[in-house]
Amino acid sequence: MANLETGFAGIITPNPFWLASAPPTNTGYQVMNAFRAGWGGAVWKTLGVPIVNVSSRYSAVAYKNNRMMGLNNIELITDRSLETNLKEMKEVKKKFPKNALIASMMFEKKEEWHDCIKRCEDIGIDGFELNYGCPHGVCERGMGSAVGQNPDVCERITSWVTDVATKPVIVKLTPNVTDITKPALAAQRGGANAVSLINTINSVTGVNLETMAPNPTVAGHSTHGGYCGPAVKPIALNMLAELTNHPDFKLPISGIGGIETWQDAVEYFLMGATTVQVCTAVMHYGFRIATDLNAGVSNYLDANKMKSVIELKGIAAKKLRKWQELDLNYKVIAHIDPVKCISCQLCYIACEDGAHQSIELLPNTRVPKIIEDTCVGCNLCSLVCPVESCITMVEVKTNKKKLVWADHPANQSN
Amino acid sequence: MKRNSKLEDLNKKFEKIKPQMTPSEAVVESSRCLFCHDAPCIIACPTSIDIPMFIRQIMTKNTLGSAKTIFSQNILGKSCGQVCPTSVLCEGACVYHDLNEKPIDIGRLQAYATGHAIDKNIHFFEKGKSTGKKVAIIGAGPAGLACAHELTMLGHKVVVYEANKKAGGLNMYGVAPYKFSNKDAIQELKYVSAIGFEIKTNSPIENPSKLEKEFDAIFLGAGLGGSKKINIPGEDLSGVYGATEFIYNLRDKDLKVNVGKNVVVIGGGNTAIDAAVESSLLGASVTVIYRRSEKEQTAYSFEVEHAKKHDVKFVYLTSPIEILGKKKVDGLKCIKNKLKSSSRKSEINTVKDSQFVIPCDMVIIARGQEKMIDFFKSISKLKLDDGKVVVNKDFQTTNPKYFAGGDCINGGKEVVNAVANGRDAARGIDKYLMKKK
Numbered sequence: 001m002a003n004l005e006t007g008f009a010g011i012i013t014p015n016p017f018w019l020a021s022a023p024p025t026n027t028g029y030q031v032m033n034a035f036r037a038g039w040g041g042a043v044w045k046t047l048g049v050p051i052v053n054v055s056s057r058y059s060a061v062a063y064k065n066n067r068m069m070g071l072n073n074i075e076l077i078t079d080r081s082l083e084t085n086l087k088e089m090k091e092v093k094k095k096f097p098k099n100a101l102i103a104s105m106m107f108e109k110k111e112e113w114h115d116c117i118k119r120c121e122d123i124g125i126d127g128f129e130l131n132y133g134c135p136h137g138v139c140e141r142g143m144g145s146a147v148g149q150n151p152d153v154c155e156r157i158t159s160w161v162t163d164v165a166t167k168p169v170i171v172k173l174t175p176n177v178t179d180i181t182k183p184a185l186a187a188q189r190g191g192a193n194a195v196s197l198i199n200t201i202n203s204v205t206g207v208n209l210e211t212m213a214p215n216p217t218v219a220g221h222s223t224h225g226g227y228c229g230p231a232v233k234p235i236a237l238n239m240l241a242e243l244t245n246h247p248d249f250k251l252p253i254s255g256i257g258g259i260e261t262w263q264d265a266v267e268y269f270l271m272g273a274t275t276v277q278v279c280t281a282v283m284h285y286g287f288r289i290a291t292d293l294n295a296g297v298s299n300y301l302d303a304n305k306m307k308s309v310i311e312l313k314g315i316a317a318k319k320l321r322k323w324q325e326l327d328l329n330y331k332v333i334a335h336i337d338p339v340k341c342i343s344c345q346l347c348y349i350a351c352e353d354g355a356h357q358s359i360e361l362l363p364n365t366r367v368p369k370i371i372e373d374t375c376v377g378c379n380l381c382s383l384v385c386p387v388e389s390c391i392t393m394v395e396v397k398t399n400k401k402k403l404v405w406a407d408h409p410a411n412q413s414n
Numbered sequence: 415m416k417r418n419s420k421l422e423d424l425n426k427k428f429e430k431i432k433p434q435m436t437p438s439e440a441v442v443e444s445s446r447c448l449f450c451h452d453a454p455c456i457i458a459c460p461t462s463i464d465i466p467m468f469i470r471q472i473m474t475k476n477t478l479g480s481a482k483t484i485f486s487q488n489i490l491g492k493s494c495g496q497v498c499p500t501s502v503l504c505e506g507a508c509v510y511h512d513l514n515e516k517p518i519d520i521g522r523l524q525a526y527a528t529g530h531a532i533d534k535n536i537h538f539f540e541k542g543k544s545t546g547k548k549v550a551i552i553g554a555g556p557a558g559l560a561c562a563h564e565l566t567m568l569g570h571k572v573v574v575y576e577a578n579k580k581a582g583g584l585n586m587y588g589v590a591p592y593k594f595s596n597k598d599a600i601q602e603l604k605y606v607s608a609i610g611f612e613i614k615t616n617s618p619i620e621n622p623s624k625l626e627k628e629f630d631a632i633f634l635g636a637g638l639g640g641s642k643k644i645n646i647p648g649e650d651l652s653g654v655y656g657a658t659e660f661i662y663n664l665r666d667k668d669l670k671v672n673v674g675k676n677v678v679v680i681g682g683g684n685t686a687i688d689a690a691v692e693s694s695l696l697g698a699s700v701t702v703i704y705r706r707s708e709k710e711q712t713a714y715s716f717e718v719e720h721a722k723k724h725d726v727k728f729v730y731l732t733s734p735i736e737i738l739g740k741k742k743v744d745g746l747k748c749i750k751n752k753l754k755s756s757s758r759k760s761e762i763n764t765v766k767d768s769q770f771v772i773p774c775d776m777v778i779i780a781r782g783q784e785k786m787i788d789f790f791k792s793i794s795k796l797k798l799d800d801g802k803v804v805v806n807k808d809f810q811t812t813n814p815k816y817f818a819g820g821d822c823i824n825g826g827k828e829v830v831n832a833v834a835n836g837r838d839a840a841r842g843i844d845k846y847l848m849k850k851k
Contacts, residue, residue, distance in 0.1 A: 065442055343450075343509055344451070346450065386448055
């Protein structure tokens with residue numbers, strides 16, 4: 001059986017599932033409950049200069065019956081005193097010495113950083129995470145994403161921390177940048193031991209049609225917030241792979257963004273993450289989801305005859321190419337299984353109105369037919385089909401050698 | 415006091431079998447719809463309601479838009495949502511069956527959206543610009559009301575003649591009250607007729623030709639007559655009822671009717687089932703006898719299941735030969751049958767020496783309804799086929815001034831078929847009247 005114990009930047013954790021720095025890690029009470037439920041580690045709600053939070057704080061995007069497909073928050077870092085937080089962190093570490101306890105921090109001045117690092121190390125925490133990602137409330141004061149968006153500042157502040165910290169330092173990156181590799185490389189230059197990504201994305205989740213105000217509201221007004229939850233996973237996976245595949249980037253990565261199931265976690269590992277962090281799914285369903293995260297990943301490793309999560313690392317990321325490197329002579333066309341077809345004809349109308357008019361309806365049957373001569377193999381019909389594996393994309397042997405854009409006759413630069 | 419609590423109990427027993435959905439139920443259920451292209455449910459609906467569209471509109475909380483989508487095809491969309499045998503129509507055609515998933519609850523969604531507009535008294539259609547033409551409608555049932563509504567939209571002046579004291583036809587006097595109550599029927603009638611056509615109740619028309627002078631066209635939506643007799647001894651004993659009359663009485667008296675202790679219902683159709691379940695809900699012990707086997711029964715299987723849930727017993731391959739009793743019924747003498755072949759219309763042979771008696775104090779005969787042949791024969795040049803009025807694709811009869819729809823042309827189908835006929839006949843009448851100009 002696979003062993004889920006994982007080493008991350010020198011931190012040993014019983015499993016790769018950590019709680020991200022967020023409301024679920026606000027108190028010792030919560031973190032201890034989480035560890036009892038099977039979480040391997042927790043990144044404490046960000047410690048920093050005193051702040052005050054607003055009411056209300058969250059808003060969400062629902063899709064049909066699915067609530068909270070995306071979640072947005074305008075909450076800031078911890079609103080409790082540093083003393084209270086340190087006292088509870090110490091208790092947690094004492095009761096759960098094997099679980100990873102990470103202190104998330106966000107300060108303005110070098111002395112503040114240094115003071116907090118010392119006090120955290122004194123109580124025995126396992127590492128630090130520098131919050132360079134928070135996109136609201138604190139960036140206006142030159143912290144959070146204001147740091148993550150400026151590689152020079154990112155590097156400088158990271159080095160303030162790494163100069164004095166004896167425990168591993170993780171830099172948490174904001175996705176609100178054009179090129180994620182720049183702040184990541186800056187963190188590496190600043191001496192960071194790892195990065196975590198992504199923090200939340202700038203967003204307005206929607207507008208209330210009755211009050212005509214954006215969500216969420218505070219006394220009738222709103223502000224942009226940080227977006228997370230299942231909806232952000234595709235964005236996070238892309239950024240994760242960009243770092244995984246960057247030749248100069250060498251640090252381990254803790255993946256964050258929309259992880260809810262063991263399948264999500266495996267995808268993160270395959271795209272290059274060593275550990276993952278979860279927040280929204282816990283805010284939705286509670287700590288108990290750890291049971292299936294652990295069991296699901298363990299079974300997947302067993303099924304693939306692997307001993308540890310580290311064996312998954314980056315396998316899928318290596319299969320990413322630039323568009324220009326894809327084979328233009330490869331061809332697939334859609335195939336409809338008439339036995340599985342339930343005749344909803346969604347594939348027909350999707351192709352007819354939204355793609356290449358390559359599905360036709362014939363008299364005396366409700367099963368649509370692929371027009372193979374014009375089908376471009378775009379996948380759309382198989383994506384809209386509500387029946388599992390009813391429409392499959394079948395490779396057509398072209399008997400042509402691989403041809404990439406650089407060598408293609410239509411390429412005018414040739 | 416005591417009587418009121420008894421009535422409350424009765425109303426509870428007759429509770430809707432398809433209760434009104436809550437807004438959250440409706441949103442969850444509507445979200446399941448796949449929004450099929452050229453959807454099979456639309457094809458299965460006699461009134462061709464754009465079902466995926468109205469369901470999508472419920473999902474987007476555009477409930478009024480949804481109601482309009484329904485009403486523009488079927489102005490009696492509320493009652494149809496509640497009384498249609500949806501499992502053999504729209505819901506029976508739902509593609510989810512092929513996925514072994516529960517079909518979309520179309521009937522209840524339809525009742526939800528239309529009920530929303532009716533409760534809020536929001537109307538979507540107006541009386542058309544007057545054409546100066548007048549149309550008489552005989553029968554204020556589903557066919558007549560749908561026809562009247564459509565004709566009024568088209569600008570024709572309409573008078574509906576109804577023999578009963580209340581308009582509504584089947585929805586008022588025929589449908590089982592646990593599907594559609596008197597309150598529902600009155601509310602829907604008020605909503606539909608608000609467009610502005612006249613209904614004259616207590617106005618039986620004995621000779622339609624007398625209306626010919628005053629009106630430019632006449633629509634026959636007269637439905638069917640009373641229950642058929644079965645011509646066995648004892649049929650005139652006290653305690654013997656026709657099913658149609660029994661149900662009429664139940665609806666007319668708003669459930670306050672007496673029922674026997676032991677009731678035998680004769681017949682295998684949906685009306686037999688309704689009468690049986692209603693008797694059971696009123697407190698009787700009920701047996702249904704049917705001359706053929708369960709396989710040949712014309713009642714929908716979901717109706718038979720519903721009856722079994724209400725402890726209705728079924729005795730198949732059994733025919734009545736005599737109703738026993740002096741003044742009042744005290745038993746039904748029956749004989750066992752065997753079928754000569756497995757065909758649906760197989761010859762029935764009786765089994766020798768197989769007579770037996772079912773003790774009972776009430777017999778309900780549900781062997782179909784009479785056709786109103788004498789009434790239709792009073793109209794000149796009106797062709798009948800097996801008692802049914804013959805119409806063309808515009809629902810015009812062989813007498814060009816007369817149009818017809820509903821049970822009197824199809825021999826007795828669903829409310830939704832009558833609505834479709836009435837609506838389309840109105841368009842046929844409009845074509846006839848406006849061409850003449």
